[in-house]
Every structure is written in C-alpha cells, then in structure tokens.
Amino acid sequence: MLVLFRVIAHITLPGIDLDNLRNFLGSNQIFGLLNLFSGGALDNFSMVALGVGPYITAAIIMQMLVYVVPYLERQQKEEGEAGRKRINQITRWMSLPLAVIQAYGLIIILERSGAGVLSPTFGAFEITAMIIAMTGGSVFLMWLGELITERGVGNGVSLLIFAGIVAALPSSLRQTISAFDSSQVLEILAFAVIAILTVAGIVFITEGQRKIPVTYARRSRAAGGGGSESVLPLRVNQAGVIPIIFAISIMIFPSVIANFFIGSDTAWVADTARYVNELFANDLFYAVLYFALVVAFTYFYVGFTFDPKQISENLQRQGGFIPGVRPGTETDSYLKRISSRITLTGALFLGVVAILPNIMEQFVSSQSLQIGGTGILIVVSVVIETVRQIEAQLVMRDYESFY
Numbered sequence: 001m002l003v004l005f006r007v008i009a010h011i012t013l014p015g016i017d018l019d020n021l022r023n024f025l026g027s028n029q030i031f032g033l034l035n036l037f038s039g040g041a042l043d044n045f046s047m048v049a050l051g052v053g054p055y056i057t058a059a060i061i062m063q064m065l066v067y068v069v070p071y072l073e074r075q076q077k078e079e080g081e082a083g084r085k086r087i088n089q090i091t092r093w094m095s096l097p098l099a100v101i102q103a104y105g106l107i108i109i110l111e112r113s114g115a116g117v118l119s120p121t122f123g124a125f126e127i128t129a130m131i132i133a134m135t136g137g138s139v140f141l142m143w144l145g146e147l148i149t150e151r152g153v154g155n156g157v158s159l160l161i162f163a164g165i166v167a168a169l170p171s172s173l174r175q176t177i178s179a180f181d182s183s184q185v186l187e188i189l190a191f192a193v194i195a196i197l198t199v200a201g202i203v204f205i206t207e208g209q210r211k212i213p214v215t216y217a218r219r220s221r222a223a224g225g226g227g228s229e230s231v232l233p234l235r236v237n238q239a240g241v242i243p244i245i246f247a248i249s250i251m252i253f254p255s256v257i258a259n260f261f262i263g264s265d266t267a268w269v270a271d272t273a274r275y276v277n278e279l280f281a282n283d284l285f286y287a288v289l290y291f292a293l294v295v296a297f298t299y300f301y302v303g304f305t306f307d308p309k310q311i312s313e314n315l316q317r318q319g320g321f322i323p324g325v326r327p328g329t330e331t332d333s334y335l336k337r338i339s340s341r342i343t344l345t346g347a348l349f350l351g352v353v354a355i356l357p358n359i360m361e362q363f364v365s366s367q368s369l370q371i372g373g374t375g376i377l378i379v380v381s382v383v384i385e386t387v388r389q390i391e392a393q394l395v396m397r398d399y400e401s402f403y
Contacts, residue, residue: 009041015119024115047137054099103134154386208236243297298347308335
C-alpha cells in the first residue's frame, strides 16, 4: 500500500511546470510545510497533492465538535462502537468538500503567484478537471490510510505522511554530497550533532509524562483490606502535531485571501494584498507569529481534549483519590494546575520544533542541511508508536519470552 502511494505521488497532473513549482515551494515556507503533510506529493503536483490534509482537518474539526454538539457527544460516549463508526463516517463526508476547497484554493494561489507554475492556456475546464483529480486522490489516500490501520500495524494516515518524509531523504543526501566542500566539514559535523540532539529531545518530550499517584479504596474487607494503588499519567506533549497543523491553516489563510485581491483595480486593495504577502514572506515575522500560534493552539487543544472535572468525577465514582488531595473540586483544581504546568513545557517545545528550520538558517548555509523539526517530530512519533504496536502484537503471541 505504501509503494502504491509512492507510485501515485510521482504521477504529475498535466500542464504543470515542475521546475517553477519547486522554486515556488522552496521560497515559501508555509507551502513547504503543506508539502510535508502531503507526504511530498505536492512537490510533484500529483493527483494526491493534497495528501491526507483534508481528512486530518475534518478529523480535528470533528474532535472539537464532539465536545460542543450534544448529539455527537452522546454518539461517542453512549453509543459505543456504533457511535464511533457514525462519527468516522461524518468525518469522511466532511473531508470531501474540504478537499474541493483546498484544491481550488491551491490552484488559484499558484495561478496568481506569477511563478509560471500553471500553463497559461489553462481554462475553466482544465482547472475543474484538476480539482476533481486532486479531490479523488485525497479520498483515495483517506481510504488507503484506513485500510492500513485495519489490516496493518500502526496508524495508516501517520504512516503515509511518514513514508513521504522518509522518501525525501535520499534526494537530500544526494544534494548534500554533490555540493560537498572541504570547508563545510565542521558545518556538517555540527549539523549531525544538532540532528542527534533534536531527535533525542523529541523522544524525551514525546515519551515524557507526569505520573499522578491514585489510591483506590477496597470495597470489601474480604479482599484483604487497605487499598490498591495506580497512577494517572499526564503526557507532556498531549497535543502531538495538531497545534502545528492548526497554525499552518491559520497562517496560510491571509496569503490565500491576499492572492485573490492582488490584481484588484482598486489601488489600496491591491497595495494591502501586496503588503500582506511581503509581511508573511518576512522570516522574523513568520517565525514569531508561527511560534505564538503553535503555543496558543497547544493550550487551546489541550483545554478541549483534557477535562479535569470529568476525570475528578470518574475517580470519585470509582472510589479513587489522589493522596493529600480531597476528592471533587480540590482534585479538579489540582489536575488543572498540573496540566497547565506541563502544557507550558509541551507548548514551548512544539513552538521551538515548528521554527527549527528558521533557527537553523542562521547557522547553516546549505539548504539541504536544514532540519525540519515538524518532519522529525512526525517520524519519531510514528516510529515509537509503530514499535509499541509491534511489541504488543508479539507479546500477545509469545508472552513468556517477553516476560
């Protein structure tokens, strides 16, 4: 399935100048990140150029709506497996119009960028055909990802993104070797050290968690009296890469709107559109805004998905309590305080990971030696999760040797 994805990712849609496209993507950091989430398919402007982006966006929207819309909340909590299937089906249908909108927006941006990416002979028919092809490709990848999840090991959507990132490594290595200069030895060594430290830091934060001790009182004295102890693990990075996806979506929006008005007959509208484009092309402004958005969205997402009040009520219902903390309101306040502290660490970490390429630009001259923090974060997370699932499968089949 992954091989099939990589083959399709190299089928370029007709009427695209790939050299101009790659120059445009290389000069635009936001579209470089979109290329990352498409698994590298945007680089070839293939029929799967949108990647699993529309599906991921739909899944995030649904995840938030579950906490806002009573019907969806009831489906998830009370209907069990049938409810989850219904929510998944709604997510699939939602990803279809999102794919159409994203395909149209991407084509319009490329058409009005002046980079010469699209053929000048393109009309409404050709653009409509491209939108249909890209939407179909995105839906196909969504199906392929779910199929991998069902029949393979690990999350299929994550593995598709992982495959695209890893597939780009040989060309980066070839580019580095072909441009090698003896004067760059120290720079390459420094890059290798920074890359290793970055991976180690990502593993450390991804695996990091605060274990809150929980004691459960025994309900029967016949069981021996006393109580049983457990822990409530709170992950440092509870949000994963979702805040980065949110931040990219927000940051691309002003550029999309500006490109619609850059050819306006009204002078002040065209000037404002050009100013917005120049502002977002400024590296310092881009890095600061990107960092701030990632930090803000981390708090926003954790606030949506982590409910201290519900956890406190569940503990109280099950006869559990945190030693030294009263059940109920005090437990709720305690969990909020702990969550807020560890979320700060996770948010700052994600912010630094997001702007890592901007930081590396100041120290490394070669474009191929820049570390994409988001890419490394995805690769490391997928590898850790896949290894976990493989070990779980092996333990089920051969428990004794692992024990």
